[in-house]
Amino acid sequence: MSETTIATDKAPAVEVKNLSKHYGPVKALRNVDLTIAAGEYFVLLGPSGGGKTTLLRTIGGFHKPTEGQVLLHGRDMSHLPPDKRPTTMVFQAYALFPHMTVLQNVSYGLKVAGIDRKQAEEKAAAMMDVVGLSGFAERKPHELSGGQQQRVQLARALVLDRDILLLDEPLAALDAQLRKDMCLELKHLQEKVGITFIHVTHNQEEAMTVADRIALVADGNLVEHGKARDIYRAPVKKFTASFVGENNMLSGRVSDVNGVSCTVDVAGSQLVVQKRGQQVAHGQPVDLSIRSELVQLSRANGSNNAGDGHSILGSYDEAVYLGLTTSHLVRLPNGVEMTSRTISDAVDDLPTPGDPVRLHWQPEAIRLHTS
Amino acid sequence: MTDEYANPWLYRLKWLYMLLLVVTLMSPVLYVMYISFNANGFGARAYDFTFEWYRLVFSDTLLLNALRWTLTLAVVVTCITVPFAVLAAKYYKTAQNKLPIVFLLLAPLFVPPDILGSALLVYFKSLNASFIWLGDQLGTSMFDGWFRLSFFTAVIGLIIYTIPYAFIVVLITMGRYRTEQTEAARACGADGWRAFWDIEFPQIRAGVFSACSFCVILVFNEYTRTSLLKGGFDTFTTVLISQMLNTGMSPQSYAMSSMVAFTAIAIIGSIIIFTLIRTESLSRLARAKAEPVMSS
Ligand SMILES: Nc1ncnc2c1ncn2[C@@H]1O[C@H](COP(=O)(O)OP(=O)(O)O)[C@@H](O)[C@H]1O
Numbered sequence A: 001m002s003e004t005t006i007a008t009d010k011a012p013a014v015e016v017k018n019l020s021k022h023y024g025p026v027k028a029l030r031n032v033d034l035t036i037a038a039g040e041y042f043v044l045l046g047p048s049g050g051g052k053t054t055l056l057r058t059i060g061g062f063h064k065p066t067e068g069q070v071l072l073h074g075r076d077m078s079h080l081p082p083d084k085r086p087t088t089m090v091f092q093a094y095a096l097f098p099h100m101t102v103l104q105n106v107s108y109g110l111k112v113a114g115i116d117r118k119q120a121e122e123k124a125a126a127m128m129d130v131v132g133l134s135g136f137a138e139r140k141p142h143e144l145s146g147g148q149q150q151r152v153q154l155a156r157a158l159v160l161d162r163d164i165l166l167l168d169e170p171l172a173a174l175d176a177q178l179r180k181d182m183c184l185e186l187k188h189l190q191e192k193v194g195i196t197f198i199h200v201t202h203n204q205e206e207a208m209t210v211a212d213r214i215a216l217v218a219d220g221n222l223v224e225h226g227k228a229r230d231i232y233r234a235p236v237k238k239f240t241a242s243f244v245g246e247n248n249m250l251s252g253r254v255s256d257v258n259g260v261s262c263t264v265d266v267a268g269s270q271l272v273v274q275k276r277g278q279q280v281a282h283g284q285p286v287d288l289s290i291r292s293e294l295v296q297l298s299r300a301n302g303s304n305n306a307g308d309g310h311s312i313l314g315s316y317d318e319a320v321y322l323g324l325t326t327s328h329l330v331r332l333p334n335g336v337e338m339t340s341r342t343i344s345d346a347v348d349d350l351p352t353p354g355d356p357v358r359l360h361w362q363p364e365a366i367r368l369h370t371s
Numbered sequence B: 001m002t003d004e005y006a007n008p009w010l011y012r013l014k015w016l017y018m019l020l021l022v023v024t025l026m027s028p029v030l031y032v033m034y035i036s037f038n039a040n041g042f043g044a045r046a047y048d049f050t051f052e053w054y055r056l057v058f059s060d061t062l063l064l065n066a067l068r069w070t071l072t073l074a075v076v077v078t079c080i081t082v083p084f085a086v087l088a089a090k091y092y093k094t095a096q097n098k099l100p101i102v103f104l105l106l107a108p109l110f111v112p113p114d115i116l117g118s119a120l121l122v123y124f125k126s127l128n129a130s131f132i133w134l135g136d137q138l139g140t141s142m143f144d145g146w147f148r149l150s151f152f153t154a155v156i157g158l159i160i161y162t163i164p165y166a167f168i169v170v171l172i173t174m175g176r177y178r179t180e181q182t183e184a185a186r187a188c189g190a191d192g193w194r195a196f197w198d199i200e201f202p203q204i205r206a207g208v209f210s211a212c213s214f215c216v217i218l219v220f221n222e223y224t225r226t227s228l229l230k231g232g233f234d235t236f237t238t239v240l241i242s243q244m245l246n247t248g249m250s251p252q253s254y255a256m257s258s259m260v261a262f263t264a265i266a267i268i269g270s271i272i273i274f275t276l277i278r279t280e281s282l283s284r285l286a287r288a289k290a291e292p293v294m295s296s
């Protein structure tokens, strides 16, 4: 995995060491290790129930680890409560103080810190400008839209000048368009304030938009982590490939191993794939993945039979029109369905269902997964 | 408030109905109050206004003692019940499975007072006997008085009685409270207490005060459980009822009844008026600020 931490002379903002968290019999986190550099926009991505919230809340001090440590800026803080940590948090919803105005909400932390009222309110008002809330100071939370409420939460957290901001599904309660807009705003806000953001989401598009680095969390395990682009382009784990992007997943058996690549038998076709440092043995069952937009479709005829190691034959199923793109579904001889995605209307001579077709790709587009 | 197209007579009829209902319900109480100011007592044809009966109540040491015990009981029960109710409501808010909690907390409402009272009585008696036996075995008289009928046993009985009411009243005012709010306060640097006082308490304040008033009224009015479980003291209602049973209603009894009723009405009335004023001022505030809300 191409693992590059942003070079700083400071200690990492967050180090999670061998962290486990159990709720009774439920093992929500299992031996998680993770390092997040200061100033990063880090995303925890994964299916719901995977343990993302638990990990985030353990970093924030809302849960005590069952095992393991949480270090913030190099100091072990595993047993400190949230108010003694250099973190602050934005919740999915319902977290605004309903009996206080927006201004009182935003300046609450400053009031707790003992800063005098006038100064606190000035600072709060300035932060409200930053997040686009000027003019709403005297509103009560229930008089705001969902997006505005999340802005209040952001302002309330950022005004404290803590250096780690935790966000648990901050956009999940918003409608699709607003979520997209606010994603970008979050990204820009983080670049502006320069502190570490740790953002939990189950939405891969949201993750790709905001993240410098992404960690995939599923089933209590930290599956894989790396730069957002690498996670998308070159996932190492099978789970990552199936969760991020629209990938075709194929399973087969290794039929030949040589140097940097190996040959995998998938439904009778011999596919050549780079090993990328993974150990494989002859006969071993492995998985392959390839992004649907990198798979090209052409009609099969006698002259272009598969056999080059970078193509496979199947029968055309149907086309699914998705607006910008169209997905062409092709059934392989073993019954597995593969998708080739093209810009809509790029192919004008569509095969009819049942026609034999050939799917092919650039040699480096397909990836091997041994786990 | 009302549908503008509704028949105005229907509206008036509704008010008339409510008025009639209240008068029917309250007229015996009002009549008792009326009698309590008559120098000639109950049944007399002549009506001469007087405070004499009230003066007599307040010069009777038996009654004054009873009043003192009642107040002490009310204060102690309230001080224990209300914090418990707040804790229960807090717990209810975070609990995954809410049904058992509701059932446990509301169960005392469905047990008739005499059954609950006598059950506790039997329970305390056996407990007392067991503790005395335990003391004898250990050669100490330390445990002897623990569960003898006393102020303590009466307090327990009344806490069981008042908890469901206090719990419900507090829970109602927790409508907009979510645990995330407390967590957000913690994330803003507040410790547990600070978060409670700044975030939770202001939201449930009305509920806590109402629960306190309820407890005081319930303890003041309660006869069955108190009379079964009390030790060597009397409360206002136990004195009143034993007097009525032994010697019939005296003009003094009317004065006492009126006082109990009046206390309850005064407390409830002030809560209602306070709430009405507050709602009105809040809605005025809301109307004043009702500019259109822009999206996003
Ligand atoms: N307070 C809790 N008590 C018991 N189980 C919990 C609790 N919180 C979460 N879990 C369980 O832990 C697992 C991980 O949950 P969570 O961290 O919320 O996942 P995610 O945020 O990825 O959806 C789930 O199986 C969930 O049911």
Ligand SMILES: [Mg+2]
Residues within 6 Å of the ligand: A049, A052, A053, A054, A169
């Ligand atoms: Mg979650």
